Amino acid sequence: FSLAREKAPAIIFIDEIDAIAAQRVELGTSGEREVNRTFMQLLAEIDGFDPLGDVKIIGATNRIDILDPAILRPGRLDRLIHVPLPDGKGRAEIFKIHTRKMPLKEVDLNVLAKLTEGFSGADIKAVCTEAGYFAIREKRNYVSMDDFFKAIKKVRREESSEGYKDMFG
Template sequence: APSIVFIDEIDAVGSRRTYDGTTGSSEVNRTMVQLLAELDGFDKRGDVKIIAATNRIDLLDPALLRPGRFDRIIEVPLPNDEGRNEILTIHTRKMKLDNVDFDELVNMTDGLSGADLKAIVTEAGMFVIRRKGKAVTMDDFKEAYTKMITKETREEVTGMFV
């Protein structure tokens, strides 16, 4: 039957092979070799398509990028001003907003991904809940942005919505 297999964060299993003699690198190498064997296979895949995603293409083993394994490499760049405005509009459309300046939000979030923007919107909403407010304000977004860009928060996302 027609199928699509999606491998998210392929760099976790398809990273550049190393030979440092450790058990960990040996396991990574075996996983990589098995992945390549499954991609190549002995039989044609027919109606089975494989799509993979990574935000670290620089870590992928060159063997994964050879012709015939993945036919296309599509880069999805970070959103521009218009894109960030649309993303913020989508994620805030069900929120009650009070005096929120979208132009300022767009300018202060330059270089952030759509996922980062969603996290900021969610966190701004959490600030309102914590203070028992009725609407999300620009200050809530500024606090959420500050929390988002702090190094500790970026490395430890587990506390993002707590």
């Protein structure tokens, strides 16, 4: 925060802010106490005696349901911007981005976009990476549609085991 104030105008971006700004619980474990101290320090930096001035804070999470209401009060992180999952056209564009350096053979990105409804950009990147791994395991120098089918199944299976999909987006 002091560096951001010094270099202002500046933006502090905190990815997965839920890791330090989750609703406080009274478990009393040393880990929970440390997270609470970190959260209290974050609030002190935001609200403290040294005004933030031209320093803005952006936090990102896919677990908005567990954020402590204190972090969302006016003057803190007081704007919520929901970024929806990409539509079919968006998914096709994301596939184009993540496959542009991949040697593809008879791959239809529009079909892949249709098969990945409900996937985020990160999910699609994981699909492309996994498809590449499947091709490497087969000792091929190109990625096929079948590699993508297997990768979609794998990523979908990994996501369902995480259980976050229904919580936010």
